[in-house]
Amino acid sequence: MRSHFSHEIQFVKYRKVLFGISIALVVAAIVGLIARGGVNLGVEFIGGTQVSFNDTGAITLSDMRQAFADAGSGDASVQTTDSNGTQGFLVGTSETDPTEASRIASDVATSLGLASDSYTVTTIGPNWGADVTRGSIVAFVVVIALIVVFVSWRYELKMSLMAVVSLLHVMIIVVGVYAWTRFEVTPNVVAALLTIMGFVLYDTVVVFNRVNEDIRTYRDATHRTALQITNLAENQVIIRSINTTLTSIMPVIAMLIFGGETLKGFAFAMLIGLAFGAYSSIAIAAPLYAIWKGREPEWRRAEELYGEKAQLRAAAAGTTVEELAEADTSVADAGADEAAPEPAASHKPAAAAQKPKAPKKKNSGKVR
Numbered sequence: 001m002r003s004h005f006s007h008e009i010q011f012v013k014y015r016k017v018l019f020g021i022s023i024a025l026v027v028a029a030i031v032g033l034i035a036r037g038g039v040n041l042g043v044e045f046i047g048g049t050q051v052s053f054n055d056t057g058a059i060t061l062s063d064m065r066q067a068f069a070d071a072g073s074g075d076a077s078v079q080t081t082d083s084n085g086t087q088g089f090l091v092g093t094s095e096t097d098p099t100e101a102s103r104i105a106s107d108v109a110t111s112l113g114l115a116s117d118s119y120t121v122t123t124i125g126p127n128w129g130a131d132v133t134r135g136s137i138v139a140f141v142v143v144i145a146l147i148v149v150f151v152s153w154r155y156e157l158k159m160s161l162m163a164v165v166s167l168l169h170v171m172i173i174v175v176g177v178y179a180w181t182r183f184e185v186t187p188n189v190v191a192a193l194l195t196i197m198g199f200v201l202y203d204t205v206v207v208f209n210r211v212n213e214d215i216r217t218y219r220d221a222t223h224r225t226a227l228q229i230t231n232l233a234e235n236q237v238i239i240r241s242i243n244t245t246l247t248s249i250m251p252v253i254a255m256l257i258f259g260g261e262t263l264k265g266f267a268f269a270m271l272i273g274l275a276f277g278a279y280s281s282i283a284i285a286a287p288l289y290a291i292w293k294g295r296e297p298e299w300r301r302a303e304e305l306y307g308e309k310a311q312l313r314a315a316a317a318g319t320t321v322e323e324l325a326e327a328d329t330s331v332a333d334a335g336a337d338e339a340a341p342e343p344a345a346s347h348k349p350a351a352a353a354q355k356p357k358a359p360k361k362k363n364s365g366k367v368r
Contacts (some may be wrong), residue, residue: 009238011282012231012290013308018283022169025276029176036179042186043092045133049101049123051108052081053089059112064089071107092184098123136190143197151205155212158292163204166285170200170276177272188266196273199248203241204281210237211286215293224306226299230290234282245278 011018033039043050053064061078068076073093081088095101101123109119144164151160171193178185210233215226223229252274255267294303304310 008231008235010231011234012227012287015283015287015291018287022280022284025173025176026169029172029179032176032179036182039175039178039185040182042184043122043124044128044187045185047094047096047124047128049093049095049098049104049121051089051091051093051101051105051119051121053091053109053114053119054083055086055118056088056112056114059089059114061089063112064091064108067108067111068093068104070111071104073104096123096125132187136187139190139194140197143194147197147201151208154205155208158289159208159212162285162289162292163201163208165288166204166280167197167200169284170196170273170280173276174269174272178269183268184265186265188263189269192266192269192273196270196277199274200277200280203244203277204285206240206244207234207237207281207286208289210234211289225302226290226294227287227303227308228306230286230293234286238282241278241282245274249274 056064061080064078065076068074068078068091073095075094077092079090081090093101093104095104098121102121105119105121106116108114109116144167147163147167148157148160151163174193174196178189183189211230214223214229214233214236219229223232249271252267252270255263256271259267293299
């Protein structure tokens, strides 16, 4: 299977640029988490009350905030909602007593002239929120452990660790976006993050499967080093990755535009994760693996003979990398012959000692 393009896209050659972009995004995400005081956790994680108002007419955000402040809940966070063209509000407070929460919601509805059936009150205690947080953390740890076990068993440990690095890279960026935007993190967002982990793993395994096949069997006059073969593998699967990502993003965009408030939180996280997941498998996971693989003795020797530095030396000398590799190998063989110790005196008959030697085979310079 050849590349889809007449000339390969040099993902690996410009890996430092891609790494720099990823580092900048990760740093921006961490800065956002620090500067914004973490993510905006929903009441499901920290406990509190959520009041949903429907068909609120001409009532404004400031009217709703003032009504809650007058009812004794000045810390209320108010968001507008739109359900089938009907305006409403979603209000969160830190109140964990169901009776007090119902009293506040009733006072707000009365002060704004809303009917008693125009709102619903949901109160979650702090213990339940702690259980949700703990369960989410356990789910993430279990998923990462399973990734390491599966990819190590199917391919090799290097690939599994690079898959985890790629995955964490995407998760940090998604969480950073939520920190900067202050979108609420709900259990639906956690479900989206777990779904994203599955997609990133799928996309990374597709790339690694092609790299694994090529790096075992595919060596020609152009692709000799781990970096070169990995770049070919990425070019072979890039169209598949793009098509998979686009077809996955289309329904997510539909959910983001036409879905309700519950679906929008899920869709927003999915949209970011899908986009960066495809990028991460090509720009992070595969190049990092190729660099690590290239440190193995066989592949390190191939890099010395045919890698980027060897190509630069050949261009400066006005020769080809093959001729330079042949010369380097000949010099190495000559040095090995000079360093070899003199053979011990033989006690065999003269006829045996004068037996002609078999001609020495010329080294082709290929890395075996």
